[in-house]
Amino acid sequence: MAGNRFPVSFESTVRKIMRLQVHVLGHVYRSHWQHLVDLQLHPHFNTLVYHVMLFAKQFELVDAKDSDVLEDLFDRLRRHSHAGVPSSSPPDTDTSVELADEQSAIADHDSTALSS
Numbered sequence: 546m547a548g549n550r551f552p553v554s555f556e557s558t559v560r561k562i563m564r565l566q567v568h569v570l571g572h573v574y575r576s577h578w579q580h581l582v583d584l585q586l587h588p589h590f591n592t593l594v595y596h597v598m599l600f601a602k603q604f605e606l607v608d609a610k611d612s613d614v615l616e617d618l619f620d621r622l623r624r625h626s627h628a629g630v631p632s633s634s635p636p637d638t639d640t641s642v643e644l645a646d647e648q649s650a651i652a653d654h655d656s657t658a659l660s661s
Contacts (some may be wrong), residue, residue, distance in 0.1 A: 563597075563606040570594055595622045612633035 552558075575588065583589045598619040601607040612619075655659070 546650050560606050563601050564608075564611050565613060566597060567601065567612050570597060572614075574618060575614060591618070591622055594618055595626070 570590075570593070574594070578587070581590050594615055598612065598615060601612060
């Protein structure tokens with residue numbers, strides 16, 4: 546006997562969950578980045594963003610307009626992961642600090658542009 550079928554609304558429900566998750570991650574990235582750095586949580590946040598974005602893109606679950614706020618971070622993380630750094634090893638401190646500095650500069654630039 547086969548398992549239960551997914552409800553008709555399953556895909557739309559997953560899309561909504563992913564869209565909301567991307568919005569929350571975008572808010573944390575833009576508004577609370579320095580807190581993540583101060584607490585040394587930014588490597589964990591980067592990993593979360595990278596995996597959520599990979600999943601969302603692979604299955605086309607989030608529209609580009611909804612994920613736009615995380616695209617710059619995702620692109621840098623993707624370049625970093627393809628630069629020969631094994632995904633199972635944690636990024637070295639210099640790389641992590643470099644990404645953190647770059648992200649802080651982008652977040653500062655974006656918040657300045659938004660307040661203009």
